[in-house]
Amino acid sequence: xxxxxxxxxxxxxxxxxxxxxxxxxxxxxxxxxxxxxxxxxxxxxxxxxxxxxxxxxxxxxxxxxxxxxxxxxxxxxxxxxxxxxxxxxxxxxxxxxxxxxxxxxxxxxxxxxxxxxxxxxxxxxxxxxxxxxxxxxxxxxxxxxxxxxxxxxxxxxxxxxxxxxxxxxxxxxxxxxxxxxxxxxxxxxxxxxxxxxxxxxxxxxxxxxxxxxxxxxxxxxxxxxxxxxxxxxxxxxxxxxxxxxx
Amino acid sequence: xxxxxxxxxxxxxxxxxxxxxxxxxxxxxxxxxxxxxxxxxxxxxxxxxxxxxxxxxxxxxxxxxxxxxxxxxxxxxxxxxxxxxxxxxxxxxxxxxxxxxxxxxxxxxxxxxxxxxxxxxxxxxxxxxxxxxxxxxxxxxxxxxxxxxxxxxxxxxxxxxxxxxxxxxxx
Numbered sequence: 001x002x003x004x005x006x007x008x009x010x011x012x013x014x015x016x017x018x019x020x021x022x023x024x025x026x027x028x029x030x031x032x033x034x035x036x037x038x039x040x041x042x043x044x045x046x047x048x049x050x051x052x053x054x055x056x057x058x059x060x061x062x063x064x065x066x067x068x069x070x071x072x073x074x075x076x077x078x079x080x081x082x083x084x085x086x087x088x089x090x091x092x093x094x095x096x097x098x099x100x101x102x103x104x105x106x107x108x109x110x111x112x113x114x115x116x117x118x119x120x121x122x123x124x125x126x127x128x129x130x131x132x133x134x135x136x137x138x139x140x141x142x143x144x145x146x147x148x149x150x151x152x153x154x155x156x157x158x159x160x161x162x163x164x165x166x167x168x169x170x171x172x173x174x175x176x177x178x179x180x181x182x183x184x185x186x187x188x189x190x191x192x193x194x195x196x197x198x199x200x201x202x203x204x205x206x207x208x209x210x211x212x213x214x215x216x217x218x219x220x221x222x223x224x225x226x227x228x229x230x231x232x233x234x235x236x237x238x239x240x241x242x243x244x245x246x
Numbered sequence: 247x248x249x250x251x252x253x254x255x256x257x258x259x260x261x262x263x264x265x266x267x268x269x270x271x272x273x274x275x276x277x278x279x280x281x282x283x284x285x286x287x288x289x290x291x292x293x294x295x296x297x298x299x300x301x302x303x304x305x306x307x308x309x310x311x312x313x314x315x316x317x318x319x320x321x322x323x324x325x326x327x328x329x330x331x332x333x334x335x336x337x338x339x340x341x342x343x344x345x346x347x348x349x350x351x352x353x354x355x356x357x358x359x360x361x362x363x364x365x366x367x368x369x370x371x372x373x374x375x376x377x378x379x380x381x382x383x384x385x386x387x388x389x390x391x392x393x394x395x396x397x398x399x400x401x402x403x404x405x406x407x408x409x410x411x412x413x414x415x416x417x
Contacts, residue, residue, distance in 0.1 A: 053367075055403065055406075055407065198378075201378075216396075217366075217367065217370055217395070217396050217399035217400070218370065218374075218392055218393075218396045220367065220370075221367065221370035221371045221373070221374040221392070221395075222371075222374050223371070226364075226367050226371070228360065228363065228364070230406075235360055236360050236361075236363070236364045237364070238364040238365075238367040238368045238371065239368075240368065240371040240372065240375060
């Protein structure tokens with residue numbers, strides 16, 4: 001297992017937004033223990049979109065959950081914005097997640113009884129932001145993802161692609177720089193799927209660090225770097241040729 | 247790939263010089279099939295012979311403008327109305343390579359598959375990059391190539407799964 005993530009630009013010594021070093025995750029213990037991840041190292045820098053590809057059971061979702069502090073590794077180190085997650089209490093970890101990490105899950109988890117704007121506002125309000133400001137932020141970020149006209153709609157009044165946009169807006173609201181997406185294209189058609197990746201790409205180009213897990217090559221292809229995960233190990237990675245040309 | 251029908255389609259927008267046809271052809275197809283000017287003039291003169299296009303006035307530099315004829319329009323209509331047959335593809339080197347990798351002793355098939363997956367993924371990344379900011383026609387051309395590269399990726403993932411389930415010795 002080697003680290004295939006040399007600093008792309010040694011001139012800027014900025015720490016990556018997310019860093020995994022020799023991360024191992026075991027499920028169960030003793031002889032029946034299963035290695036979900038076996039010593040994975042991966043950096044995601046600001047401005048970078050990284051895709052993780054692999055068959056089901058390869059450890060993709062485990063990797064994403066660990067990077068976002070939703071799960072803890074059996075060994076190895078994980079840093080988000082330079083903070084070592086292993087050193088944080090449960091409450092500290094929760095606070096870091098809310099402040100720094102946005103998630104888009106396959107089953108969007110939008111709350112059906114809240115409008116799009118209210119769904120987007122929720123994490124900010126939980127963070128103590130006043131309602132009026134949270135609403136303003138929600139409108140702005142919904143506009144950013146092309147869902148400004150959906151603000152007052154409820155999830156069941158939206159198409160799959162529209163719900164996806166709202167979920168992405170919720171992931172982006174606030175100052176978060178790390179965006180994690182687990183199969184964000186779900187079951188949408190390729191046109192909507194491309195739009196979703198275009199949005200994530202735009203966020204990366206605007207300075208976010210984006211880590212996307214997908215089993216679909218066409219979506220992985222939007223990334224600067226595609227990491228192939230197999231049986232809990234990174235087996236190869238493909239980097240796009242001209243990173244500076246975007 | 248039928249250059250002649252592509253040129254006929256461009257001529258339905260009005261008479262064009264050869265160099266204009268070349269530029270418009272490349273713009274429509276996202277420069278996927280670069281044409282040299284010689285190909286354009288050869289095709290035009292054959293189409294003139296077949297009555298599909300008619301030459302107009304020569305300009306002072308000796309350049310000829312071409313217009314589509316009624317016969318040319320009929321040929322173009324026929325082309326658009328006819329589905330493209332699944333052409334006999336030339337022998338696919340990748341398929342042969344994988345078959346041979348499995349047959350020949352001492353070859354790390356998984357490595358061959360992974361090397362191809364990474365290479366095809368880089369191609370997919372380049373095509374996807376080119377798609378940003380592409381016009382509608384170019385975008386659809388690039389999408390077609392993306393779907394083809396994607397099919398190869400899926401096939402390679404399938405090969406990997408099949409090989410993992412039944413190791414080389416058993417095949």
